[in-house]
Amino acid sequence: MPEDVPAIELDGVVKEYLSHGETVQAVKGVSLTIGEGEFFSLLGPSGCGKTTTMRMIAGFEEPTKGLVKLLGQDVTDVPPNKRDINMVFQSYALFPHMNVWENVAFGLRRKKVAEAEIKQRVGDILEIVDLTGREKRRPREMSGGQQQRVALARALVNRPRALLLDEPLGALDLKLRQQMQTELKRIQREVGITFVYVTHDQSEALTMSDRIAVMNDGLVEQLAAPREIYERPASKFVAGFIGTSNLLSGTVDAADGDLLVVRLGEQDRILVPGTAAVGDTVDLTVRPEKITISTEQPEAGLSMVKGTVGELTYLGTYNSYAVALADGTEITVFQQNAIDSSTTAERGDAVWLSWRPQHSYTLS
Amino acid sequence: MRRWTPYWLALPAWLWLAIFLVVPIAAMASVSLTTGNLIDGFAQTFSVSNYSDAIAKYSTQFLRSLLYGGIATVIMLVLGYPVAYWIAFKAGHRKSMFLFLLLLPFFVSFVLRTISWGFLLADDGILFGTLKGWGLLPEGFHVLATTVAVIGGLVYNFLPFMILPIYVALERVNPTVIEAAYDLYASRFATFRRVVLPLSLPGVFAGVLMTFVPATADPINAQVLGGTGNTMIGNIVQTEYLVNSNYPTASAISFTLMAVLLIGIFIYARALGTENVLEAAAR
Known part of the structure; x- marks a missing residue:
């Protein structure tokens, strides 16, 4: 055959x-x-x-x-x-x-x-x-x-x-x-x-x-x-449908090489691979486990958004944070429970969320 | 205390059975072992001659009843199975309507239904009279007062009791099991023979019981539709009891019939009611 x-x-x-x-x-x-x-x-x-x-x-x-x-x-x-x-x-x-x-x-x-x-x-x-x-x-x-x-x-x-x-x-x-x-x-x-x-x-x-x-x-x-x-x-x-996803929607601010710069709020800056005209609205997604949560401003070159920690759930192998952005969008973040099981942020804390540009995608 | 609750709840049923089943049967058994007549009175003699006499005298009617009942049951099975199959698998959302139609004749009395069959089958009735008028049937043709009429009446009257249990059994067959057989290279016929039929056998078993027993003992059909040559054992019981007032003989006949049927059912259950048949059908 x-x-x-x-x-x-x-x-x-x-x-x-x-x-x-x-x-x-x-x-x-x-x-x-x-x-x-x-x-x-x-x-x-x-x-x-x-x-x-x-x-x-x-x-x-x-x-x-x-x-x-x-x-x-x-x-x-x-x-x-x-x-x-x-x-x-x-x-x-x-x-x-x-x-x-x-x-x-x-x-x-x-x-x-x-x-x-x-x-x-x-x-x-x-x-x-x-x-x-x-x-x-x-x-x-x-x-x-x-x-x-x-x-x-x-x-x-x-x-x-x-x-x-x-x-x-x-x-x-x-x-x-x-x-x-x-x-x-x-x-x-x-x-x-x-x-x-x-x-x-x-x-x-x-x-x-x-x-x-x-x-x-x-x-x-x-x-x-x-x-x-x-x-x-x-x-x-x-x-x-597959896994947990964060869906974000923003306006294209600029195109930086093959990366788009998408703006949500004042201090937010999302870098995402893709092609779109400046001024277009784009939908993009990022998985919860790709996101880093920190209280200090992340280094440049990463996507970053600012938010406030809402619900914090302990799930054994990882913690799940629900972070509310300025516009009300809720983002889920998974943080692995490593050697030290203490949490980075508590409920009510203002935090930065960041991730590498290649970990987010624009959606059709 | 709570442990006994189910038994207390079952008490009315037990009482019912005791009063309306055990007591009459015991009374009838006792009557069947008496001798005498209505005028001189009956004496409990424990003589079994009632039995031997009854069997000797009415063996023809006994055998005829079993034969008629048997033939009618076979015909009902052949007619009823496809109907049950069709309602279970093909009637769709109209199932309940067809089941209702099946039960509709029961709203008319059993005797009346049989008598109207008599009208239908009359030599010059609406059916044969018309056909004879058209020259489609010879003048001498008749069905009434023949074996055909009696068996036909039995089939007509008891058919729903064959269809309903088979329908219930077929209804319980999981349709994906039928698809599975079809998926596993079985033709439509093989699917029926290897899967649907064996799974419906409990219904066939119940249907045969529910029709053969009453059909064999039935006096009405033979009385209304049969002639003098078609007397069944039910008619004999009726005559002995109600006309001749010969209670011991009537009771003895009833008991003999009950014994014959119970033995028959037992043999039948051993042959068909167990898992042996299912296993045989699976091969």
Whole structure:
């Protein structure tokens, strides 16, 4: 198989529904390619179209417009049972009347694989998901984490071209969820199958994915690697959705090389990479952990704004400050708890906030 | 004290069962072991001859009842399952309306419904009369007073009791489980056979029980729609009790029928009601 054929390709995919006599667009034109062996996430809030997009890849929904391609072949009209893609459902959807072994063997039996081979493959996959010895259990006799792994094994045993996972960890508690994240990553490396992971949990997507498509309102807002999504959000929406962001808005005062000088208040001076005309209003963002808080004026060459400390929250590994600027904008600052856990500023203190120009970005 | 609260709350139910189930059954058991007649009075003789006589005399009606009840149940299953399936999966937001329509006939008395079936099936009634008038049916054609009419009546009268439990079982099947089967290379038919059908078996089990037992014991359909050759065991009980005042024989027949049905249900439950069937269906 040539390297450059993508595992999954969506080409201008649109999905319209009829709801109370009105046409509603759940997906408004999504084009993307997912490479072989990639761990790809569709991330977004509920109602953003990520689940509909995934269901179109699986074949449960037919696109109103556009094409779905699997390894270069158009599968837009192929039903799910004839598509070489399997899915792990949000609620696992295990067959309650079958034991673990029968659940996992279901797909292979439908494909009429020889019994001896089924035995071999089911045994192998149960070992990978660490469920050997539990073959005779019924789903209801198992914990959420175990059911989750049965669902995973039931899909993976068929060696599909791609595996779709619909918020598979949503029902698990935090500890187990973190454990399963590592586990999923390990399994994906082990079997080398393309994973398409749908989630609304940004930390989950950031931890596991090779690339993330952030979706909002039926469209892909940004498609990039986790680091870039976090460090360089392409839009206000992405900046706000991924992690904590401070959104600032100011007037361009001057252009200093490839840096813009943006003014908010009297003593504020923000340097940000970008291009805009003097007098334009620009939106920009900076992450809370990039900001330094101090009572003395910072050195020149940094972005700096003046404010008053409002709420101060102790969060164990770090402190969180809510600093109010002169115009009322509130900025969140995270300060690592280092060796000395005392805080730099107290509630009511007038402080300077500063950060390096390359840590802030203008937003479209 | 609080520990006993649930038991106190259950007391009315226990009393109800004791007064209206245990006492009459015990009384009937006692009557079935008496001999005598209405004029000379009945004496408790503990003779089981009532049973042996009843079985010997009415074995034809016993077997006919089981046969009619059985055939009617099979027909109800075949007719009722698709209806339940359709309401559960395809009726959408009109589900409640269809369930209501299903129960609508119950607003009319059971006997009246059966009698109106009699009108419908009459030799020169609105249906056959008209068809005969058009020359579509031969003059001698008749359905009333035949086996077909009795079984048809049983099917008509008890069908909702087959549909409702199957509907409830199908309604409880998680739709994503059906999608999962479809995703795992199962055709529409395989999805039904391997997943939907096995998961609905508890409903089928309940539906069969709720129709076979009353259909087998029913006297009305045979009386209204059947001829002399279609007498069922329910009719015999009725005649012996109400016409002949032969209480011991009527009680003995009732008990025999109850025993036959209970044994049948037990065997049936062992065969279908356990997890064995589910496991077999999973393969």
